[in-house]
Amino acid sequence: MPKCLTFTNFNCILYLPITLVKLIIKEYDMKSKDVALKLAATIFGIVAVLHLLRLITGVSVVIAGWSMPAWINILGFIATAILCAILWWLSLNKESN
Secondary structure (H helix, E strand, O other), X not given: OOOEOOHHHHHHHHHHHHHHHHHHHHHXXXXXXXXXXXXXXXXXHHHHHHHHHXXXXXXXXXXXXXXXXXXXXXXXXXXXXXXXXXXXXXXXXHHHO
């Protein structure tokens, strides 16, 4: 029987990024643009890792009876990894100015 992602597992997966975002918001002044860029880059990085984990583990995701194919996670991983890298680079470039 294939592994399946249930709603309760999905809530557990989302708990860590949400907690991380709350900690970052408390720790830093969110008025700073470089902190906002790093926060967005971190979120995109976490999402990219989650896409990669689904590809590695082979977990099937079923939404309203539709089984999501793995190629969607390949596109999702590429897009979020690129966005993560760009935003992180922008935050580093902003600090040097």
